[in-house]
Amino acid sequence: MGFPLERKEAVLKKMLPPHNKSIPELAKEEGISAGTLYNWRKAARAEGRLMPDGDTTPQGWVSSDKFAAVMETGAMNEAELSAYCRQRGLYPEQIREWKEACEKANDWDQTQTKRLKEARKSDENRIRELERELRRKEKALAETAALLVLGKKAQAIWGDAEDE
Numbered sequence: 001m002g003f004p005l006e007r008k009e010a011v012l013k014k015m016l017p018p019h020n021k022s023i024p025e026l027a028k029e030e031g032i033s034a035g036t037l038y039n040w041r042k043a044a045r046a047e048g049r050l051m052p053d054g055d056t057t058p059q060g061w062v063s064s065d066k067f068a069a070v071m072e073t074g075a076m077n078e079a080e081l082s083a084y085c086r087q088r089g090l091y092p093e094q095i096r097e098w099k100e101a102c103e104k105a106n107d108w109d110q111t112q113t114k115r116l117k118e119a120r121k122s123d124e125n126r127i128r129e130l131e132r133e134l135r136r137k138e139k140a141l142a143e144t145a146a147l148l149v150l151g152k153k154a155q156a157i158w159g160d161a162e163d164e
Contacts, residue, residue, distance in 0.1 A: 003032070011037065012044055015051060020089070050088075066098045074099075
């Protein structure tokens with residue numbers, strides 16, 4: 001049994017600000033299974049519509065919804081942006097922060113590569129230092145072992161000095 005498009009749209013609107021109703025809450029209120037409501041929201045997101053989670057604060061929004069809000073407001077002037085934000089329960093500062101985060105996301109790969117190169121270089125230097133220290137300690141150990149062997153041989157050849 002399919003639901004009429006008008007009812008589906010009315011339920012989807014209840015998920016949006018200012019209502020911001022959660023899916024379990026809507027399922028109970030509307031008598032529609034939560035799975036169906038999750039599918040409707042997923043389909044609406046696939047169409048490019050802004051469909052935040054039922055959290056009443058924008059912190060509960062998924063990144064795709066934040067990106068959609070940034071895209072929707074990209075060409076707006078201050079007055080239009082303010083009206084948009086009032087309608088959705090946002091602040092213009094949040095949109096600006098999200099826009100900045102989206103812009104930085106494109107540089108993530110370069111930043112990550114640079115950070116990895118620096119870490120690798122640091123690791124290589126540390127490995128060289130440890131190898132140098134290991135060689136020095138191996139030489140000292142070999143010298144100590146040689147002195148012990150020579151000491152034992154000298155003792156076997158000439159005997160103890162205390163015996164005399």
